[in-house]
Amino acid sequence: MAETTLYDFWRSSASYRVRIALNLAGIAYKAVSVDLVEKANRLPEHLARNPQGLVPVLELDRHRFTQSLAIIEYLNETRGLGWLPDDPVARAAVRALAYSVAIDVHPICNVSVAAHVSDLLGGAKGARKAWSRHFIGPGLAAFEELLTGFEQAPYCTGGTVSLADICLVPQVYNAERWDIDFEPFPQIRAVIEACRAHPAFAAADPEAVKP
Ligand SMILES: N[C@@H](CCC(=O)N[C@@H](CS)C(=O)NCC(=O)O)C(=O)O
Structure with a gap:
């Protein structure tokens, strides 16, 4: 190994x-x-x-x-x-941002969960998309609200990348797949633009690594 x-x-x-x-x-x-x-x-x-x-x-x-x-x-x-602050209160706040998408939104929209919902609905057309949109939109709206507690300069919580950025970017990629409207999320849009310009994020992008 x-x-x-x-x-x-x-x-x-x-x-x-x-x-x-x-x-x-x-x-x-x-x-x-x-x-x-x-x-x-x-x-x-x-x-x-x-x-x-x-x-x-x-x-x-x-x-x-x-x-x-x-x-x-x-x-x-x-x-x-340095993806988490040293101060315990600040660290909890960054984790709260990250967990709001990684723990509260992502798992309920997972492949097997959404597929099961669709199965229970008899394979109803569009069920998976409707299910995912139902949770991702409000999840990102809450993230946008949580971001107001930080200065995006240019990342979620300041001038350096944090755990929150590492969790937000994949969630946004997934949200785009389900046609979520980002117009109401200006802070998220600004963070995403900054992250996508970062070589480490760009090289990890699904479009860059897909077979
Ligand atoms: N909490 C786990 C979640 C991992 C997870 O949900 N992975 C998904 C892909 S994003 C998966 O393997 N899904 C397979 C399935 O749902 O059958 C982690 O953060 O690593």
Whole structure:
């Protein structure tokens, strides 16, 4: 397990977070695609890596890691990357921003969740999109409101990238897929423009890594 390997899927938001983090940390890695559309994540080979059957899985420092937020915090702690403030109150505020999308919005719009909803509705046309839009729009509206507590100069919480940016960018990519209107979210739009101009974010973009 000497080589740094990321088991991911190009369109997966949680994988996208870890790609951004690895790029920001300057860690070169080998990407191995686990095709979620083909359900490769449910094969024994992947379940042996992660019994949850989810991506990403990262092999780094002779360890195997799952859970994107745990991975990002591990990188932050071991490489001193400054993605969270030292002050506990400020740190809680940045985590609250990040978790509002990564923990409260993303999981309920996951492939298997949205597909199950669609199945329960007898495969109703547009069910997956309607379900996702129902949660993502209000989630981003709350994020926009939370951002008013910070100065976007140019990132979510100031002049340097934080955990909040690493979680926001993939959520926005996903929201665009479901045609969410960003007109009411000027602060989010400004942050996204700044992040997308950053080489570490640009290289992690699903459009840049898709097979
Ligand atoms: N909490 C996990 C979530 C991982 C996750 O939901 N991954 C999705 C892709 S973004 C996945 O593997 N989905 C497969 C499925 O739903 O079957 C993390 O942050 O790593």
